[in-house]
Amino acid sequence: xxxxxxxxxxxxxxxxxxxxxxxxxxxxxxxxxxxxxxxxxxxxxxxxxxxxxxxxxxxxxxxxxxxxxxxxxxxxxxxxxxxxxxxxxxxxxxxxxxxxxxxxxxxxxxxxxxxxxxxxxxxxxxxxxxxxxxxxxxxxxxxxxxxxxxxxxxxxxxxxxxxxxxxxxxxxxxxxxxxxxxxxxxxxxxxxxxxxxxxxxxxxxxxxxxxxxxxxxxxxxxxxxxxxxxxxxxxxxxxxxxxxxxxxxxxxxxxxxxxxxxxxxxxxxxxxxxxxxxxxxxxxxxxxxxxxxxxxxxxxxxxxxxxxxxxxxxxxxxxxxxxxxxxxxxxxxxxxxxxxxxxxxxxxxxxxxxxxxxxxxxxxxxxxxxxxxxxxxxxxxxxxxxxxxxxxxxxxxxxxxxxxxxxxxxxxxxxxxxxxxxxxxxxxxxxxxxxxxxxxxxxxxxxxxxxxxxxxxxxxxxxxxxxxxxx
Numbered sequence: 078x079x080x081x082x083x084x085x086x087x088x089x090x091x092x093x094x095x096x097x098x099x100x101x102x103x104x105x106x107x108x109x110x111x112x113x114x115x116x117x118x119x120x121x122x123x124x125x126x127x128x129x130x131x132x133x134x135x136x137x138x139x140x141x142x143x144x145x146x147x148x149x150x151x152x153x154x155x156x157x158x159x160x161x162x163x164x165x166x167x168x169x170x171x172x173x174x175x176x177x178x179x180x181x182x183x184x185x186x187x188x189x190x191x192x193x194x195x196x197x198x199x200x201x202x203x204x205x206x207x208x209x210x211x212x213x214x215x216x217x218x219x220x221x222x223x224x225x226x227x228x229x230x231x232x233x234x235x236x237x238x239x240x241x242x243x244x245x246x247x248x249x250x251x252x253x254x255x256x257x258x259x260x261x262x263x264x265x266x267x268x269x270x271x272x273x274x275x276x277x278x279x280x281x282x283x284x285x286x287x288x289x290x291x292x293x294x295x296x297x298x299x300x301x302x303x304x305x306x307x308x309x310x311x312x313x314x315x316x317x318x319x320x321x322x323x324x325x326x327x328x329x330x331x332x333x334x335x336x337x338x339x340x341x342x343x344x345x346x347x348x349x350x351x352x353x354x355x356x357x358x359x360x361x362x363x364x365x366x367x368x369x370x371x372x373x374x375x376x377x378x379x380x381x382x383x384x385x386x387x388x389x390x391x392x393x394x395x396x397x398x399x400x401x402x403x404x405x406x407x408x409x410x411x412x413x414x415x416x417x418x419x420x421x422x423x424x425x426x427x428x429x430x431x432x433x434x435x436x437x438x439x440x441x442x443x444x445x446x447x448x449x450x451x452x453x454x455x456x457x458x459x460x461x462x463x464x465x466x467x468x469x470x471x472x473x474x475x476x477x478x479x480x481x482x483x484x485x486x487x488x489x490x491x492x493x494x495x496x497x498x499x500x501x502x503x504x505x506x507x508x509x510x511x512x513x514x515x516x517x518x519x520x521x522x523x524x525x526x527x528x529x530x531x532x533x534x535x536x537x538x539x540x541x542x543x544x545x546x547x548x
Contacts, residue, residue: 099412102405103502106153111139114467127544128460128529130469139467140508142497145435147193147348147355149501152400155352155393162389171391172382175358178395182330182402183307183337185360187367189374190384190391194308194346195220197359199377201304201344202228204369211265215253216240216278219477219538221271221306221344226482230268233261240279241491243429243440248320250282250431251275251313253292262299269302272340274313278473280494281309281414281433283316286324286336293339304361305343310336311350311401312434315411330402342366349435352397352501356390414499416506420513426520429494436498439516441474445525450475450489452528452548458495458519460545461526466515470497476531477540 114122114137126132130143141148163169176188191197198221206212208229214221215236222232235257239245251274261267272292275283296303314332318324324332337343342361347353359374361367371381378385386394400406411434418432427443441455448454455474462468473496478488497512529545 101409130459138469141469143469143471145498145500149352150503155396158392158396159389164388169388171388175391175395178398184334186362189359189370191357192385194357197344198224200373205268206230210268213261214271216276249285251284252288269304273306274310275434280429280438281435283313286317289339302341305340307343308346308349315407347394350401351394353394356394417509424517436496439495441493448528455493455495457528461519470495
């Protein structure tokens with residue numbers, strides 16, 4: 078009996094496979110050994126950390142997926158640039174290289190470097206927000222909302238409803254609901270609209286070019302500015318290229334420029350898309366805002382031509398901007414996230430869908446449907462994952478959401494998530510296999526934890542330093 082060959086096999090006649098494997102578009106020149114720990118060592122470590130993965134020592138972590146902020150691997154070209162740091166206090170040539178890179182790739186006229194993204198958020202909030210103002214945005218981010226509220230403003234979520242549903246397959250769950258936005262523009266004093274690309278707390282979900290253009294038109298009608306959180310705007314551009322009609326043949330660089338053209342400026346953490354360990358910037362097109370920013374940067378960060386950064390760090394960031402829009406780099410970056418996410422989906426593990434740009438988000442509510450949200454399901458899941466394998470993740474749920482500044486009551490977000498954040502150019506596919514197997518092990522455990530109780534709560538941004546104990 079003849080056996081019919083599968084279409085996916087190579088034949089003697091040269092028939093090709095339907096799918097070809099891909100590999101990272103780089104090779105490894107230097108390695109950092111990872112420490113393997115025993116279950117007993119991990120138990121002691123998480124107890125000492127108060128069941129908060131932020132308080133673990135990095136030496137006790139095997140695969141570190143806490144964040145992609147400042148944890149990426151720099152290229153040989155970036156490291157070479159570090160040797161060319163002009164450490165003059167004023168007028169460093171590296172500043173002008175950074176300024177030129179931002180102007181070319183993002184399109185903004187004025188560039189003020191900051192030590193990282195939250196420095197830019199602080200300066201922008203101090204300039205534009207007055208007590209009682211409303212700042213609409215497509216879902217909150219922790220530090221952004223803090224700076225807005227600290228300046229006297231009130232954040233209002235205007236993201237589409239699908240973003241709050243982890244099972245929704247909407248391709249652009251970062252989109253702004255135009256009706257929600259218009260209600261706020263008519264009813265409130267709005268200094269600017271804050272648009273995140275991609276939306277971290279929704280699962281790394283992108284906003285479409287069509288939606289961004291519509292938001293721009295609406296804000297022009299109401300004479301209101303738009304400021305991007307452009308931290309992962311290149312990743313957002315990749316999703317526009319791959320998901321939105323009419324952009325498939327466009328370059329990432331051109332998509333990024335068009336996307337930013339619908340805004341008046343941005344805050345930026347260069348520690349994500351721009352592939353550096355430290356650094357950020359505030360950019361805008363309004364000369365009066367730029368002048369005020371230069372005045373405040375001297376008070377809070379440093380002179381306007383270094384903004385709290387060494388010259389070598391500005392040079393590495395300028396070169397990272399150029400590398401960030403490389404098509405092969407971004408395809409591999411998003412591809413690794415998709416690889417991990419697809420493994421988990423194949424094994425019926427509950428995650429936020431569709432798979433986002435910088436991380437996989439585990440749906441802690443579906444891991445622990447028995448657990449009340451005030452028992453911190455996501456914080457519990459992050460601790461359980463570390464105990465299982467030494468993989469460090471982070472909570473993105475009720476702990477991160479914090480408390481209402483008026484009533485003091487806990488915010489209860491609809492999404493209770495654990496973020497597995499993939500650093501750029503750091504781990505291999507084998508590491509992703511280990512992570513997936515650990516997640517499955519925790520998910521399949523027959524004995525489920527009861528949750529955690531908070532034993533220490535800091536005044537601000539509690540998810541960084543809070544401590545817990547098992548219930």
